[in-house]
Amino acid sequence: MGVTEMKTDANTTRRGFIKVVSVAGAGLVLGFHLPANEKKFNSEYGDGNFTPNAWLKIAPDGSVSVTVARTELGQGVRTALPMILAEELEADWSRVGIEPAVADPKYGEMTTGGSTSVRVSWMPLRKAGAVAREMLIASAALTWGALRESCRAENGSVIHIPSGRSLSYGSLAEKAAKQPVPSDVPLKDLKNFKIVGQSLPRLDSRDKIQGSAVYGLDFRLPGMLTAAVSRSPVFGGTVKSYDDKKARSLPGVRNVLQIQRGIAVIADSTWAAFQARDALSVIWEEGKASGLGSAGIRAIFDERITGEGAEVRREGDPLGALEKAAGKVEAEYELPFLAHAQMEPMNCLADVRKDSAEIWVPTQSPQWVQGAVAEVAGLSPEKVIVHTTLAGGGFGRRLMVDYAIEAAQISKAAGAPVKVVWNREDDMRHDYYRPASLHRLKAGYDGTGKLTSWVHRIAAPSISAQLFPDAKPENPPYAVDGAANIQYNVPNILVSYSMSNTPVPVGWWRSVYNSQNAFVNESFIDEVAAAAKVDPFDFRRKHLPEDSRLRKVLELAASEAGWGKPTGGGRGRGIACHSSFDSFVCHVAEVSVSGKILRVHRVVSAVDCGIVVNPAILRAQIEGAVALGLTAALKGEVNIENGSAAIGNFDDYPLLIMEEMPEVEVHIIKSNEEPTGIGEPGLPPIAPAVTNALFSLTGVRIRKLPIRLTG
Amino acid sequence: MASISLTVNGDIKLVDVIPETPLLWVLRDTLRMTGTKFGCGRGLCGACTVHIDGEAAHSCITPVEYAEGKKITTIEGLARDPQNPLIRAWLLEEVSQCGYCQPGQIMTAAALIAKRTKPTDADINSAMSGNLCRCGTYTRIRRAIQRAATWELRR
Numbered sequence: 003m004g005v006t007e008m009k010t011d012a013n014t015t016r017r018g019f020i021k022v023v024s025v026a027g028a029g030l031v032l033g034f035h036l037p038a039n040e041k042k043f044n045s046e047y048g049d050g051n052f053t054p055n056a057w058l059k060i061a062p063d064g065s066v067s068v069t070v071a072r073t074e075l076g077q078g079v080r081t082a083l084p085m086i087l088a089e090e091l092e093a094d095w096s097r098v099g100i101e102p103a104v105a106d107p108k109y110g111e112m113t114t115g116g117s118t119s120v121r122v123s124w125m126p127l128r129k130a131g132a133v134a135r136e137m138l139i140a141s142a143a144l145t146w147g148a149l150r151e152s153c154r155a156e157n158g159s160v161i162h163i164p165s166g167r168s169l170s171y172g173s174l175a176e177k178a179a180k181q182p183v184p185s186d187v188p189l190k191d192l193k194n195f196k197i198v199g200q201s202l203p204r205l206d207s208r209d210k211i212q213g214s215a216v217y218g219l220d221f222r223l224p225g226m227l228t229a230a231v232s233r234s235p236v237f238g239g240t241v242k243s244y245d246d247k248k249a250r251s252l253p254g255v256r257n258v259l260q261i262q263r264g265i266a267v268i269a270d271s272t273w274a275a276f277q278a279r280d281a282l283s284v285i286w287e288e289g290k291a292s293g294l295g296s297a298g299i300r301a302i303f304d305e306r307i308t309g310e311g312a313e314v315r316r317e318g319d320p321l322g323a324l325e326k327a328a329g330k331v332e333a334e335y336e337l338p339f340l341a342h343a344q345m346e347p348m349n350c351l352a353d354v355r356k357d358s359a360e361i362w363v364p365t366q367s368p369q370w371v372q373g374a375v376a377e378v379a380g381l382s383p384e385k386v387i388v389h390t391t392l393a394g395g396g397f398g399r400r401l402m403v404d405y406a407i408e409a410a411q412i413s414k415a416a417g418a419p420v421k422v423v424w425n426r427e428d429d430m431r432h433d434y435y436r437p438a439s440l441h442r443l444k445a446g447y448d449g450t451g452k453l454t455s456w457v458h459r460i461a462a463p464s465i466s467a468q469l470f471p472d473a474k475p476e477n478p479p480y481a482v483d484g485a486a487n488i489q490y491n492v493p494n495i496l497v498s499y500s501m502s503n504t505p506v507p508v509g510w511w512r513s514v515y516n517s518q519n520a521f522v523n524e525s526f527i528d529e530v531a532a533a534a535k536v537d538p539f540d541f542r543r544k545h546l547p548e549d550s551r552l553r554k555v556l557e558l559a560a561s562e563a564g565w566g567k568p569t570g571g572g573r574g575r576g577i578a579c580h581s582s583f584d585s586f587v588c589h590v591a592e593v594s595v596s597g598k599i600l601r602v603h604r605v606v607s608a609v610d611c612g613i614v615v616n617p618a619i620l621r622a623q624i625e626g627a628v629a630l631g632l633t634a635a636l637k638g639e640v641n642i643e644n645g646s647a648a649i650g651n652f653d654d655y656p657l658l659i660m661e662e663m664p665e666v667e668v669h670i671i672k673s674n675e676e677p678t679g680i681g682e683p684g685l686p687p688i689a690p691a692v693t694n695a696l697f698s699l700t701g702v703r704i705r706k707l708p709i710r711l712t713g
Numbered sequence: 714m715a716s717i718s719l720t721v722n723g724d725i726k727l728v729d730v731i732p733e734t735p736l737l738w739v740l741r742d743t744l745r746m747t748g749t750k751f752g753c754g755r756g757l758c759g760a761c762t763v764h765i766d767g768e769a770a771h772s773c774i775t776p777v778e779y780a781e782g783k784k785i786t787t788i789e790g791l792a793r794d795p796q797n798p799l800i801r802a803w804l805l806e807e808v809s810q811c812g813y814c815q816p817g818q819i820m821t822a823a824a825l826i827a828k829r830t831k832p833t834d835a836d837i838n839s840a841m842s843g844n845l846c847r848c849g850t851y852t853r854i855r856r857a858i859q860r861a862a863t864w865e866l867r868r
Binding site for chain 2: 075076077078201203204206207208210211212213214215216217219220222228253271272273274276343344345346347392393394395396397423425426618622625626627628629630651652653657658659660661663665666
């Protein structure tokens, strides 16, 4: 449903959704609530008893600040969210800024993940802006003794239309705060949007490039000490014994102590802590992961996938239809564990005192940090203040709280504020990896080249089973995201999941299980198209419903890429599309091969994520998703040796470099649908677009990532 | 410990540190200049890039004693000039996402355009190959460098 049609429901605010929380002299301050997800939205505003978790302040000097509980990871939320509010407020964008929120359980869910920030904040931010606008207009009308209808708001001022007089928001703020909060406010028509839809520059760009932005690693407290931790290289290992004599003798070392996860060295500086940590001699009790290697993990997957597995989706008679098919294709796909490798290594500054604690941390989940630290410190959560700092990338790694637990344990034991700093090797070897997975597929098609059957069996570790072993397993399992809900029409389908847990820590990695399942789906559909001797674009198109949003992006990307026309220059072209986080993305990749080197020259993308708040940020997110997904396709692999991650630094876990980055051309579907996610959906289809292009060029089908050409 | 005299962005700084301490940690921990970033500690990612006597250097593997008596420039020094073409070009091209690697990228780019006034794509690829970005800002960086080089010529 388009926004403009939502007259009866969403165009009005419900009573109690927004509160004035101003104190005298502060101007107009409204508190409102951003829900954790869309479903909760309507139920949360029923009775007017809500606690704000977001604030809008219009100061007497005319500056507008928005406080929201979302972490800036480079995805642009600190710009996109204020834009939505400023649109309805009719604010002067040059006076709008953003302040981060402090974690508190009363503020509700603050996690930044699942490409949710814009999706769930869209309507509440618009309503908050509209309420403030109406209160400012009402106070101006009162000042002039004019009718509300004779006034309008524009660019940070209220204008009296007949006389042309105007009053700035700053001058009206105090008076507006005394106006009743209107329960029904009109929302703007999309066609009158001035801010939303513009490629406005990010609010934080200058600080970042001048070196003045403060990331977690940059934050200091007076009297702060720095710690480095020696952790068991084998997953789940514990300290058997240790010798710290040499470490303690080094300059700048204050203390050495044992914590749950290993041995911590506390020092005056980062370098002193690193040096002393390396001087420790620790003997580990390796535990049950001892001796486990990549082959052993593959054996677990093989054993599990041949069992029944949980049937997540079954329609028609998939096995019977396979028997009757005119043509059949079978294949096995395999994907590795992947590290996040965000540029800023994990770090956390904790100041745990007897009666309270304060934490400064680049995290995507400040409230999980709060809960975890409260437990370590023996405090109730409201005694723990979590300051979310700027983060040097996240990609899902900062949803975990392990680094904060370490910092809290060390600070508590040391009785001082302590910043725990991980070096790159710590970060690579103690990640929560994108799960490895094994996939077995079968498909059948009829004499006209129509899919008649699709069977997809998945073996992979469950992130939630490892993290929340006592919780009821989610249904459907996250591991089938993008597999069970495959968008192609097929009358007989079976998708099953064999949970295959290993001691390797697993976690959320940009687009989560969509990253594996889109590669598998979109490679295998290409295989079926090739077997049926149908063009891969035509094959996909034919199997997508006519009104499908995925079909629209498929068609747009194909036409912009010149699908069907010769590529020239020895290049091959491949296509792949996928829907995740309620958005739709198609990539067409152009590649060439020289010896063992695969080059990706150009990626043409089409995206439908509903209304676009900031097209420049959207384009950057697609470029970023292409880069991360391409790194995974070309290079990403964490092998397991003796229960450890066999990587250490960027020499053995290489990232894409500049000359390997293709030109990315982003085409956006114009839409009046509500905005959906954009941080993740660009990632899943890039790897299969590249491997499908390789197939069209060379006939080589890649069923295992990363791509290793034999030359 | 030893007393070492450093010239950072034109200012003389006396620091009392272990002579083998990497320049990166002296800048960050001792001098509290945190624009220079820690990424890998082994000269593999470029986040810690500074200039030593005008040459781009990985401060994470440069012992501070090596930099004594030499001219050190960090991102804070380069950014003192608000009209610096690289800063302007980075803003115009909206390069930054998470932004963490960008000070290092800019320092490497500055050393490049000081030598090559009209850098080709190949020059840029080669000079920037040691600066990693996980957010995928590479094509914007290349465009920003080309733009800045053009502006620098006109200055």
